[in-house]
Amino acid sequence: NAGVTQTPKFQVLKTGQSMTLQCAQDMNHEYMSWYRQDPGMGLRLIHYSVGAGITDQGEVPNGYNVSRSTTEDFPLRLLSAAPSQTSVYFCASSTGGAVAGTDTQYFGPGTRLTVL
Amino acid sequence: AQSVTQLDSQVPVFEEAPVELRCNYSSSVSVYLFWYVQYPNQGLQLLLKYLSGSTLVKGINGFEAEFNKSQTSFHLRKPSVHISDTAEYFCAVVQGGYNKLIFGAGTRLAVHP
Numbered sequence: 001n002a003g004v005t006q007t008p009k010f011q012v013l014k015t016g017q018s019m020t021l022q023c024a025q026d027m028n029h030e031y032m033s034w035y036r037q038d039p040g041m042g043l044r045l046i047h048y049s050v051g052a053g054i055t056d057q058g059e060v061p062n063g064y065n066v067s068r069s070t071t072e073d074f075p076l077r078l079l080s081a082a083p084s085q086t087s088v089y090f091c092a093s094s095t096g097g098a099v100a101g102t103d104t105q106y107f108g109p110g111t112r113l114t115v116l
Numbered sequence: 117a118q119s120v121t122q123l124d125s126q127v128p129v130f131e132e133a134p135v136e137l138r139c140n141y142s143s144s145v146s147v148y149l150f151w152y153v154q155y156p157n158q159g160l161q162l163l164l165k166y167l168s169g170s171t172l173v174k175g176i177n178g179f180e181a182e183f184n185k186s187q188t189s190f191h192l193r194k195p196s197v198h199i200s201d202t203a204e205y206f207c208a209v210v211q212g213g214y215n216k217l218i219f220g221a222g223t224r225l226a227v228h229p
Contacts (some may be wrong), residue, residue: 042221102148107159
């Protein structure tokens with residue numbers, strides 16, 4: 001049971017490049033989410049999904065796309081990278097709970113992204 | 117919109133002293149409250165959560181928090197800290213009717229010998 005895995009661990013991009021951050025979980029969790037962590041700002045929700053085929057925007061969705069074709073995978077796409085997207089990105093999953101989002105979230109180890 | 121304010125960005129404390137990390141939330145409707153901890157270079161893990169019932173919630177590693185609806189607060193406490201408690205602590209909220217877990221800016225707890 002690997003939990004939540006994220007790849008890559010580190011990435012450097014040039015402005016304007018695109019890339020996909022991968023996130024996978026093997027716990028059969030319905031609820032998955034992406035956060036970015038910046039100094040002094042905590043974690044900010046980018047996008048989340050309450051199940052395969054269902055996604056919604058979080059607090060800071062601009063510049064990012066997501067899709068959820070399977071329960072296990074929830075990739076985050078940067079369409080045209082900008083220096084403002086330099087951050088540490090965390091993926092998380094949970095069973096959801098009676099009120100979605102209230103069950104314990106399990107976090108991946110993070111991806112450190114630098115955009116030059 | 118729901119929001120969370122952590123009143124202290126850094127809290128220095130000596131080992132074996134008590135500590136309180138403060139958290140206030142904005143919503144006036146039903147809320148669900150959480151404390152997560154992040155140790156250096158790691159992801160986050162859940163310390164404790166309040167969904168309903170008793171307002172005093174006990175978590176892992178000797179931490180507890182009290183939900184105070186009248187003051188819209190959810191402060192985290194530990195009676196005696198250890199060096200190993202040095203980490204960043206995040207308060208978070210899910211507002212009833214929404215599906216989003218929203219985090220505060222974090223409080224960095226530094227325990228000194």
